[in-house]
Amino acid sequence: MKKVLLFLSALVFFALAPEATNGALHGKTQALINRANKFGPYLGLVIPNLFEMNPLLQHPSFVPSELVIDFAGKRFRFGTIEKKPVILVMTGLGMLNAGVTTQLLLSLFEIEGVVHYGIAGNANPSLHIGDVTIPQYWSHSALWNWQRYGDGPSNELPLEENGDYTRDIGYIRFADYTTSNVTSCSSPFDNLLNNVWYQPEEVFPIDGDPEERQHAFWVPVDSHYFKISRLLEGLELEGCVNSTTCLDTTPKVTRVERGTSASIYLDNAAYRSFIYNKFNVSPVEMESAAVALVCHQQRVPFIVIRALSDLAGGGTAESNEAATFTALAADNSVKVVVEFIKILLSFPWLLREVRS
C-alpha cells in the first residue's frame, strides 16, 4: 500500500512539472491559444528561417500585435497584413522541422490557409537568380527504396507486393554518372550503388480512417490560391542591391509546374539536371513538401512562394554572384507574399471584374 502511494505521489510530481519541460499543453498556454483563436481565422505564414522572416517583420504592410505564444520550442507571432489576421512561425531547416511546425500551427490555431515562402535552389536552366516561383505541385523526393546490387528495373522491390513500395515513380541509376575512364572499354558502366527508386509518402488524411494509409507523391497546392496567383505574374520585383549592383536579368514572378524538397542541401549539377529532366522541377529546397504534405492531410489550403538562387551545383556565371543576391531574393519573396494576400482579400471583387 505504501509503495502504491509513493508511486502515485511520483506521478503527481511529474504532472505538475513546469510546462517548459515538455510539449504538453498546460493551462496558461491553452488560455492564450483560446483567446487568440477568438480573433481568427488566420492565415498561417510558415517560414524556414530568420533571414526570410525578418523582411516580413519589417515590411510596412505587417502590423504586429502584442501577442506572441511560445510553445514546444516554436514561437507563434501574431499580427495583421492588410487587416487580415496572420500568424508567423519559423520552422528551422529541413523536412522534420517544417512538418512538425506546420502540424502544430494547424492543430493549435484556427487557420484558414497557409502561405509558405522563402528562397530555394534552382533546377530549371530557363529561370534566373531572383525569379520568384509558384509551383503547382510539390513532392518529397528522398523517400527511397535503394535496390540491391544485381537487381534492375524488372526485379520486384522488397515489400512491393505488400504495397509498401512501388516502381511507379522511377529511379536513378548511379552507373549513369560514372566518369572514370578505367572501365570505359567494358561498356556499359556498372556501379555497386546500383539504383534508387523514388517512393510516395504514406499519408493519413483527416477525413480518412486512422491507421489506414494512402499514398501521395505530387501534392497540388490549393487550386483557388494557384488560380489567383496568376495575377502576381506581372508584379515588378527589385533587381538591384544598391545603385551599382544589379541582377543581369530583370527578376520576375512565374508560376511553374513543380518543385521538390528533401532534407538534402543540393549543390550538385549532375543530380540537379537529373531531377529537372526526370520530374520537371524548378525550385529545389528542404521544407516545402513537408508543409504541403501536412496541409494536404489536414485539408487546409496552401500555396508556396519561393525565390530562386542560382542553379544548384553551379555551372553558370550567375553562380559566382549568388551570395550577393540572397537577401534580395528573400525581400522579393516577401513582396510577392504580401501581394498574394492583397489579391486573396480582394478576390471577390476581382471575380466580379472578370465576369462583367
Ligand SMILES: *[C@@H]1O[C@H](CO)[C@@H](O)[C@H](O)[C@H]1NC(C)=O
Ligand atoms: C574519358 O575519355 C574521353 C575520351 O578519351 C575523354 O574525352 C574524357 O575527357 C575522359 N573523361 C575523364 C573523366 O577522364
Ligand SMILES: *[C@@H]1O[C@H](CO)[C@@H](O)[C@H](O)[C@H]1NC(C)=O
Ligand atoms: C553595392 O553592393 C555590392 C555588393 O554587396 C558592394 O560590393 C558595393 O560596394 C555596393 N555599392 C555601393 C555603392 O554601396
